[in-house]
Amino acid sequence: AQTVTQSQPEMSVQEAETVTLSCTYDTSESDYYLFWYKQPPSRQMILVIRQEAYKQQNATENRFSVNFQKAAKSFSLKISDSQLGDAAMYFCAYRSADTGNQFYFGTGTSLTVIP
């Protein structure tokens, strides 16, 4: 079974600074998708960024970018120019490209943004 590990339960960053959240995963599959979701106090999971495993180029969405290292099975999220609204729980998630009917989520990283 696929597993997703987030080793940082909590992180903090000064407003306008950059922070990196770590994620590793374990799979025997070659084709899959990786995601970062944000869960604010409203509880709704909001997609931040996604990466297709067959693409070598790292995904970027405005201030959010990933460092995808397929061989190392690592998928970190970098948030640049952090804003107060970025404060939330961040979950790394895996989804198979073949059977793909479920997400496997990590345990999350709580991000605090310090004004």
Place this chain on the structure above:
Amino acid sequence: ETGVTQSPTHLIKTRGQQVTLRCSSQSGHNTVSWYQQALGQGPQFIFQYYREEENGRGNFPPRFSGLQFPNYSSELNVNALELDDSALYLCASSLAGGAMGGYTFGSGTRLTVV
């Protein structure tokens, strides 16, 4: 375009009771997935419904069951509630074949079992 709506937002049940949670999918979506998120944990996949049939199930006992209706809305039923069933239950809708994403999550139902 409406999002995913879940009801109720909170409820408290007694151990041994039964509960039904409801989810209205986003307009245009035909697939609904349910997740259980225990406190301090990531969401765990319960099952998915597509065309009113169960389309995959996670490691949950049979007392967790579901339905999907012709309008693609869905219900999650839990029988014989246990204290460990206390969690946030998230519903997510999608369009079949949307493995890359395109999932819209609701804000969940917080279930407390006492």
